[in-house]
Structure formats: structure tokens, C-alpha cells
Amino acid sequence: MKPEKARERGKKMSDIQLVDAPAGVEGSGFFATRLDKAVGLARSHSLWPLPFATSCCGIEFMATMGANYDIARFGSERPSFSPRQADLLMVMGTIAKKMGPVLRQVYLQMAEPRWVMAVGACASSGGIFDTYSVLQGIDEVIPVDVYVPGCPPRPEAIIDGLMRVQELVRNESVRRRGSEEYKELMAKYGIQ
Amino acid sequence: MGIITNQGILDKLNARFPNAMLEVSEPKGLLTITTDRETLPKIVAYLKEDASLAFRFLTDITGVHYPEQELPLGVVCHLQSMALNRRIRLKAFLPLNNPRISTLTHLFPGANWMERETYDFFGIIFEGHPDLRRILNMDDMVAFPMRKEFPLEDPNRRDKNDDFFGR
Amino acid sequence: MTTFLEDSEQRDITTLNLGPTHPATHGVFQNILKMDGERIVSADPTIGYIHRAFEKIAEHRPFYQITPLTDRLNYCSAPINNMGWHMTVEKMLGLELPKRVDYMRVIVMELSRIADHLICNGILGVDSGAYSGFLYLFEEREKIYDIFEEICGARLTTNIGRIGGFERDFSEKAFDRIRQFIKEFPPVMKDFENLFNRNRIFIDRCTGVSPITVEQALGYSWTGPLLRAAGLDYDVRVLEPYSSYEDFEFEVPVGTSGDCYDRFIVRNEEIWQSLRIIEQAMEKLKKEPEGVFHADVPEYYLPPKQEVYNNMEALIYHFKIVMGEVENPATEVYHAVEGANGELGFYLITDGGRSPFRLHFRRPSFINYQAFPDLIVGGLLSDAILTMSSMNVIAGELDA
Numbered sequence: 143m144k145p146e147k148a149r150e151r152g153k154k155m156s157d158i159q160l161v162d163a164p165a166g167v168e169g170s171g172f173f174a175t176r177l178d179k180a181v182g183l184a185r186s187h188s189l190w191p192l193p194f195a196t197s198c199c200g201i202e203f204m205a206t207m208g209a210n211y212d213i214a215r216f217g218s219e220r221p222s223f224s225p226r227q228a229d230l231l232m233v234m235g236t237i238a239k240k241m242g243p244v245l246r247q248v249y250l251q252m253a254e255p256r257w258v259m260a261v262g263a264c265a266s267s268g269g270i271f272d273t274y275s276v277l278q279g280i281d282e283v284i285p286v287d288v289y290v291p292g293c294p295p296r297p298e299a300i301i302d303g304l305m306r307v308q309e310l311v312r313n314e315s316v317r318r319r320g321s322e323e324y325k326e327l328m329a330k331y332g333i334q
Numbered sequence: 335m336g337i338i339t340n341q342g343i344l345d346k347l348n349a350r351f352p353n354a355m356l357e358v359s360e361p362k363g364l365l366t367i368t369t370d371r372e373t374l375p376k377i378v379a380y381l382k383e384d385a386s387l388a389f390r391f392l393t394d395i396t397g398v399h400y401p402e403q404e405l406p407l408g409v410v411c412h413l414q415s416m417a418l419n420r421r422i423r424l425k426a427f428l429p430l431n432n433p434r435i436s437t438l439t440h441l442f443p444g445a446n447w448m449e450r451e452t453y454d455f456f457g458i459i460f461e462g463h464p465d466l467r468r469i470l471n472m473d474d475m476v477a478f479p480m481r482k483e484f485p486l487e488d489p490n491r492r493d494k495n496d497d498f499f500g501r
Numbered sequence: 502m503t504t505f506l507e508d509s510e511q512r513d514i515t516t517l518n519l520g521p522t523h524p525a526t527h528g529v530f531q532n533i534l535k536m537d538g539e540r541i542v543s544a545d546p547t548i549g550y551i552h553r554a555f556e557k558i559a560e561h562r563p564f565y566q567i568t569p570l571t572d573r574l575n576y577c578s579a580p581i582n583n584m585g586w587h588m589t590v591e592k593m594l595g596l597e598l599p600k601r602v603d604y605m606r607v608i609v610m611e612l613s614r615i616a617d618h619l620i621c622n623g624i625l626g627v628d629s630g631a632y633s634g635f636l637y638l639f640e641e642r643e644k645i646y647d648i649f650e651e652i653c654g655a656r657l658t659t660n661i662g663r664i665g666g667f668e669r670d671f672s673e674k675a676f677d678r679i680r681q682f683i684k685e686f687p688p689v690m691k692d693f694e695n696l697f698n699r700n701r702i703f704i705d706r707c708t709g710v711s712p713i714t715v716e717q718a719l720g721y722s723w724t725g726p727l728l729r730a731a732g733l734d735y736d737v738r739v740l741e742p743y744s745s746y747e748d749f750e751f752e753v754p755v756g757t758s759g760d761c762y763d764r765f766i767v768r769n770e771e772i773w774q775s776l777r778i779i780e781q782a783m784e785k786l787k788k789e790p791e792g793v794f795h796a797d798v799p800e801y802y803l804p805p806k807q808e809v810y811n812n813m814e815a816l817i818y819h820f821k822i823v824m825g826e827v828e829n830p831a832t833e834v835y836h837a838v839e840g841a842n843g844e845l846g847f848y849l850i851t852d853g854g855r856s857p858f859r860l861h862f863r864r865p866s867f868i869n870y871q872a873f874p875d876l877i878v879g880g881l882l883s884d885a886i887l888t889m890s891s892m893n894v895i896a897g898e899l900d901a
Contacts, residue, residue: 194522196529196551197897198576201620202657205646208639223523238900240472241529241550244521270569273554274479274488275471294657361832362592392722393837394846394868396861412835412848412863419740421835444722447871455556470549470900479557486557 161187178316185229185255186311187217189304192228194248196235199262199294203234206297216304225251230307231284234294236264237277249284250333254319257307260286261300263293285327338418340365343387350380366423371435374409374426381413381422382441389413389422395438395448397456401482407433407458428458437463455480514542517882521550527624527889528896530870539881544874548867552900559860563825564590565664565803567860572658574862575898578617578841579659580609580649585838588743589847590664593834598796601789602666603745604782608679609652609661610744610838611775611782615686616645617841618726618768618775621893625765626697628890629706637693644682651675665802666795676783683780694769707762711876711888718759721872725843725865727892730767731759737839748785749778761891801827825855842866842893866898 164183166175191213195203206213207221222228225248237245249258260280263269266289268278280286287310290303318324328334340360347367348355354377357368369377381389393412400406405427414421428435437460438445449460450469457478460466468475477484520531529550535542555574559567571582584606591598619638626634646656652675653661653668662668697703713723718731728735734753738746754770756763795802799818808815821827831853837846843865850859869892877885 198573198658200528201576204620205639205643208643209636210640210643235896236551236553238549238551238553240552241521244550248522271553271558272487273558274484274486275552275554278488278491296656362834364835366833391719393835393844394722394848394861394863396848398850398859410848410861412846416735416740423833423835442722443720444868444871447867448722451867468549470552472549479554484557486554486561 178314179312181316182312182314186308189216189218189230189257189307189311190220190222190228191218191230191232191304192223192225192248192252193221194231194233194245196237196241197264199234199265199300202294202297203232203261203300206300211297211301213301213304216301216308218304225249226253228252229256230304231256231258232261233258233265233280234261236269236271237280238275239277240275242277242283245280246283255311255314257287257311258284259288259290259303259307261290261303262295263291266291269293283331285331338386338420340420343420343422346384346387347377347380351377364421364423366425368425368427371409371426371428374411374424375436375438375441377424378411378413378438379441381415387415388417389415391416392438392442392444392448393421395445395452397452397458397480399456399481403427404429406430407456409435409452409458411438433458434461435459436461439463454478457481513537519882519885521547528894528899530889530894530896530899532874532885534882534885536882539883541877541880541882541885544877544885546870546874548870549900551896553897555862555901556860559857561856563855564829564857565822567857568662569658569660571862572660573897574864574901575617575840575842575845575866575895576657577620577893577895578613579657580613580661581617581838581840582845583659583661584610584744585836585840585845585847587662587664588838589834589836589849592836593830593832593849593851594664594798594801595830596665596796596798596801598666598744599789599793600745600748601786601793602795604785604789605667605671605794606662606744607746607749607782608779608786609649611778612645612648612679612682613659614775614841615772616642617893618772619645621841621890622693622697622765622768625707625761625887625890626703628886629703631697631700631703634693634696637689637696641686641689644678644686648675648678648682651678663795663802665798668803670792670794679779679783683776683783687776690769690772698766698769704762707765707887707891708760709758710761710884711880711891713759713872713876715759717872722868723843723872725840725869726764726767726771727759727843727869729754730756730763732757737837737844741837743836743838749781751775751778761887764891827855829853829855837863840865842895842898843869862901864898864901866894867901870894870899 164175164179166173193203231249260266265280268276288303288306290299292299351373354369354373355367359366381387391414393414395411398408398410407428408425410425412421412423437449449463452458453466454468454471515536517534517536519534521529531547533545555570558570568583568586571586572579574582619642623635623638649659650656652671653659713731715731715733718728732755734755736753751774754767756767803822804815804819809819829851831851833850835846835848837844845865846863848861849857852858876888
């Protein structure tokens with residue numbers, strides 16, 4: 143490789159964008175900010191997704207994991223196939239009524255804080271399958287944070303959905319999960 | 335092995351099972367024979383065993399429901415003879431109150447799930463089937479969803495206001 | 502297979518629930534396994550976790566609205582399903598298509614066969630512990646998706662074509678992309694084969710895993726690459742040519758033992774044959790009159806929109822087609838195409854109405870998968886995973 147080209151590439155390699163620090167007070171040798179912000183920053187860039195892929199959208203998720211789109215750039219480096227170690231439940235594909243209890247079980251097994259993303263028309267609303275056997279949207283059994291439209295959504299849309307979850311995570315108060323409001327939401331789904 | 339036409343197959347079947355061919359047609363060149371429920375498994379066995387016909391490949395078994403007919407439930411199976419490169423379609427119709435027909439699983443192990451699916455959708459009971467349970471729908475379902483009277487959409491839904499859809 | 506099973510003193514049976522959300526099952530299949538150590542004693546599969554009632558929906562939709570449903574059967578190779586459905590309806594209506602349309606269809610179908618086999622073989626690599634192949638192949642698969650996107654605007658669930666032809670001609674850019682793909686794909690595929698075909702670890706991992714004889718495979722009504730890997734050269738494209746497949750020269754690869762390795766090799770070879778077919782089709786297209794992309798059947802093929810607004814006849818046909826006033830014969834049709842997983846059949850009964858009276862899909866995944874318990878019993882658990890991915894069972898096609 144020519145030296146200037148190597149230098150160019152080296153420059154590119156070092157041109158990694160760092161996340162901006164949250165607003166805070168800075169002085170010599172210290173930096174103070176709200177705990178919420180620091181925690182949110184850390185959480186939002188290390189979301190471990192649990193891909194609950196049932197059908198077509200799962201294939202698009204595979205494309206998102208692949209080299210071209212590379213979801214790892216957003217901190218979702220490690221798809222966690224165990225619900226115990228996952229932060230984000232990505233429901234991709236049709237959820238039939240037979241599958242509903244299984245999905246709920248997986249959600250219950252996840253530890254707080256947990257987020258849910260409904261990818262695609264089927265997971266969001268049942269999509270084109272308005273039939274006796276399909277659950278009309280997973281929000282009938284578990285609470286959902288972000289809906290991604292599309293049948294199936296393009297990988298860009300899935301990444302956009304992930305970035306919106308990151309946005310939610312970044313701005314979430316550390317007290318939210320203990321609040322009355324949250325308990326009410328859970329009670330609505332019959333989750334203690 | 336010479337080329338056997340649809341007529342040739344039909345002649346052989348007529349010779350073997352006289353008066354069992356209730357209706358014969360040839361839509362789009364595919365020999366279609368309607369018979370009764372006692373004869374259908376025998377015909378399938380004969381077609382499979384006969385060396386000159388060799389219908390050794392079971393393509394599919396499915397059901398169909400004609401609510402207006404006297405015998406409303408139908409079993410349709412498609413067989414293929416790779417040696418002759420021909421397909422054949424066999425049908426038998428069953429009454430609604432006693433939809434029983436004997437199984438084909440002893441001839442083709444692959445018939446197992448096809449028959450389970452047909453049972454699941456239409457409630458047709460295949461006698462002698464090793465494990466006749468529902469396969470796609472939930473085990474606690476009581477209706478048979480592919481029958482014509484069963485609604486497509488979930489009747490228990492309350493979030494849909496039909497006034498807005500002109501239904 | 503081993504004395505472990507027979508030796509009753511050492512037997513200690515554990516029940517293991519594999520699925521329906523197990524990551525290695527690529528979809529939603531549940532298997533309740535009885536295990537003796539690492540060996541499988543018995544397996545009880547449960548399916549239906551994404552049963553979506555396709556056949557019931559199809560009875561309530563006009564013919565042209567069923568194409569999106571077929572997309573979602575085997576979503577890894579949606580165009581084959583689309584084309585199969587169009588051809589079924591055309592057979593029912595008795596339409597003859599121009600050769601150019603047939604060749605365009607062949608190109609689309611073979612591209613999607615490649616895409617499907619790429620997924621299957623890439624995932625087989627992942628399951629046997631070689632992640633790199635997956636990354637190689639998925640990059641190429643994106644290129645196929647780019648071609649589809651250029652042709653129809655969608656990537657995965659394509660909804661390509663109409664009854665009677667295509668909705669529009671392939672653009673020049675689409676042809677460029679196909680030509681580029683034919684040129685750039687073979688070296689990558691070669692690399693992939695070099696990584697796997699003679700790889701000691703991969704061969705040891707895959708040979709002898711869940712072998713099957715031709716008789717058994719026929720008994721289970723297997724078709725497609727699985728049957729061919731067992732050693733029977735059954736291919737719908739050859740025996741009952743549709744869409745002018747009789748004009749093409751290609752070989753049907755067969756295996757000998759039907760094990761995972763044979764399936765892998767057969768699929769790889771089919772990718773090469775598909776490339777050959779696409780090359781021939783591109784040559785043949787040059788000789789056909791340009792700009793023909795549908796049959797001249799105004800009563801079944803939707804007219805272009807500006808015609809609808811400016812031309813009385815077009816308006817009438819448009820109205821009739823959309824409202825389902827088209828005259829359909831009351832008949833029954835069985836049409837089969839060679840899907841990526843095997844014979845994909847459409848059994849259509851019409852009563853002259855706007856939607857099918859009954860539509861049944863012969864879904865190869867559903868029929869192939871029932872042999873799964875028999876294949877894995879007596880083997881290791883890790884081999885069961887490999888068997889499943891080499892069978893390429895697609896949940897959408899399995900559960901319909």
C-alpha cells in the first residue's frame with residue numbers, strides 16, 4: 143500500500159465517533175452529571191437484543207445482523223438468545239395465538255429494565271392476517287415500547303427502530319420502573 | 335415401459351374395480367376420479383403396487399367442503415407416477431355426521447401429517463391413523479376452521495366497529 | 502448405532518424441551534426430546550406456532566390479491582411462490598404467455614432459488630460452527646435483493662408479477678445488475694466452496710448425519726434438494742416443464758447418501774446450475790422482441806393507469822378486474838413448481854366466482870419436516886440441530 147493511502151486509511155480508522163458526554167458541570171479533575179443521564183448513556187449503547195424471530199421479519203433481521211447493515215454498530219453487538227441476559231425483546235414476525243403464551247413467558251423471564259420492540263406489521267397489529275389464529279398485535283399480551291412499520295420493514299427501518307429504543311433508554315428516569323404509573327401499566331397486562 | 339394414457343389408466347382401474355368410478359373427468363389433463371370411501375384406499379394401494387402404473391409418490395392429501403352437497407366433505411389425494419410422469423387425482427366424499435375414511439399411512443408414511451392437517455381443518459377422521467391429533471391449530475379448539483361456515487375473522491374481537499367498514 | 506441405548510443399566514432418560522424459541526431452531530418449532538445422555542431416544546415435534554390460516558384467507562380474496570399471501574409462504578424465495586401462483590391462475594384461465602415473459606420469470610425464479618440456497622447453506626455453516634461463510638454469502642444475497650428491488654420495489658416479500666405477465670418491464674439498470682451479479686458472484690461462491698467443501702472439520706461434522714435412502718425419502722413424499730441428495734433426480738422443472746424450462750440446458754445434481762453433507766453439496770451445485778440457467782435466459786432474451794412483458798389479454802391483465810383515465814375499454818376492464826367481474830371457468834387445477842425446498846404445488850378449485858372456492862398449498866417444508874423425528878432418533882443432539890438447518894424448514898411454509 144502506498145504511504146499516503148495507508149495514512150488515509152489510518153486516519154479513517156481513528157475517525158471513530160464517540161458519544162457526546164451528557165450535560166453536566168465540568169472542572170479540573172471532575173465531571174458531575176445526573177445519575178439518570180450517565181446510566182441512560184451506558185444502557186442505550188449496550189442494549190442486548192433478544193431476537194424473537196418467527197417469520198419473514200426474522201430474515202430481514204438476519205440481513206440487519208449481516209455485514210451490510212451491521213446492527214453491532216449500535217451497541218447491539220451480542221444478540222442474547224437467553225431472555226435472562228437480554229434488555230430488548232425484538233418481536234419479529236407473526237405471533238399466532240398458540241405462540242402468545244410463549245411470548246409472554248419470554249417477556250416475564252427477562253429482568254428489569256426491559257424494553258420491547260414490535261417489528262413489522264404482524265407483530266404490531268396482526269398485519270394482513272386478520273384471522274382466527276393470529277394475535278392482532280403483541281400489545282394484547284405484553285407492553286410495547288417501539289413499533290416498526292413495514293411488511294417486512296427494511297433493515298434501515300429496523301435500525302431506526304433500535305435507535306428510537308436507544309432514545310427512550312437514554313432519557314428514562316432511573317425511578318420509572320418503581321413508579322405507580324409503571325405498576326399500573328404492568329397490572330393492565332396482569333404482570334406483577 | 336410403453337406410454338400409458340389417462341384412458342389406459344382408467345381402463346385398468348375399471349377392470350379391477352368395476353362400478354366404483356362414480357365420476358371421471360379430466361380438468362386440465364389431470365385424470366380425476368371420484369369414488370367412495372371404501373374404494374379409495376384400495377385404489378391407492380392398487381395404483382402403488384401395480385408394476386406398470388407405479389404411482390409410488392403421494393403428492394398430497396387434502397380436504398374440501400361443499401356445504402350444499404349431500405355428502406359435503408371431500409378427501410382429495412394427488413398421486414404421481416414418476417415412471418409414467420403422470421399424476422392422478424382421487425376423491426371420495428363423506429357425510430357430515432360420520433366423516434370417516436381409512437388411513438393411507440400404512441402405504442405412505444408421509445401421509446401422516448397430511449391426514450392430521452386434513453383432520454385439523456375439516457374434521458375428517460382417518461381410521462387407523464397412528465396419531466390423529468390437531469397439528470396446526472391449538473389443541474383445545476373445538477371447531478374445524480376450513481369448513482365453510484367457520485368465519486375467517488376472530489368473532490370475539492371487539493376493537494373493530496363494522497359500521498365504518500360497511501359490513 | 503451404539504451400545505449406549507441398549508445398555509439398560511446406564512440408561513437415564515431426561516426430557517428436554519427444544520423450542521419453540523430456541524435460537525438454533527431458526528423459527529418456531531418445538532421438539533420434546535427424550536434424551537439418554539447426549540443421544541436422542543425419541544422426539545415429539547409440535548408445529549403450528551405461526552399458523553396464519555392462508556387457505557382460509559385465500560377463500561375470501563380475489564385471485565390477484567392472493568399473490569401477497571404466497572410471498573409469505575416461503576419468504577426466503579418469495580418470487581418462486583409468486584410465479585407459481587400466477588402460473589396456476591393462468592393455467593386455470595388457459596392463458597398462453599409470450600416467450601420473453603417466460604424467460605424473465607425464469608431469471609427471477611432462479612435468482613431467488615440462489616438466494617434461498619445461500620441462506621440455507623450459510624446457516625448450516627453457522628450451526629456447524631463456521632460463522633464466516635454466513636457473512637460471505639449474505640453480502641451476495643443483498644445483491645440479489647438489489648436486483649429484486651430494481652424489478653419490483655421490494656426486497657423480501659416481493660409480490661413480483663401479475664396474472665398474465667409482469668407489472669412492468671425490467672429496467673436497463675435491472676439488466677445491468679443481473680449481468681454484474683453473474684460476473685461477480687462466481688468468485689465469491691468459489692471462495693465459499695473452498696472454505697467448506699473440503700474442510701476436514703466440516704466434512705467430519707456433516708457426513709453420516711441423518712442419512713436417508715431413496716425409498717424412505719419417497720415414502721415421506723420428500724421432494725427438492727433433500728430427495729435429490731438421497732439420490733433420485735426428481736425435478737419438476739425437468740419432468741413437467743413450466744415457464745419454458747424445456748428450452749434450457751442444466752443438470753440436476755444428485756447425492757448418494759442423503760446426509761447433511763450431500764444436501765449441502767447438492768444445494769451448492771444447484772446454485773451453479775441456476776447461474777447457468779440465468780446466463781442462458783439473458784442470451785435468449787436478446788433474441789426476443791423488446792418491450793413485451795405481459796400477455797395480450799386485456800380482460801385479465803390490469804391496464805396501465807393512464808389508459809384507464811383516457812380509454813373507455815381500459816376503464817371497463819380495470820373496473821371488471823378490480824371488482825372481480827372477470828369470467829372464470831369452474832374447474833380445478835393442480836400446478837407444481839420446483840420451489841427451493843421441493844415441489845411447491847397449488848391445488849385450486851374454482852366455482853366461477855371472484856375468489857377461489859378452495860385453495861390448497863402443497864408446502865414442501867411441511868411435508869419434508871415430518872421425517873425429522875425419525876431422522877434424529879439415535880443421533881446426538883448437536884446433530885439434530887444440523888439436520889434441521891440442512892432441511893431448510895421455513896416456518897411460514899411449514900405452518901401456512
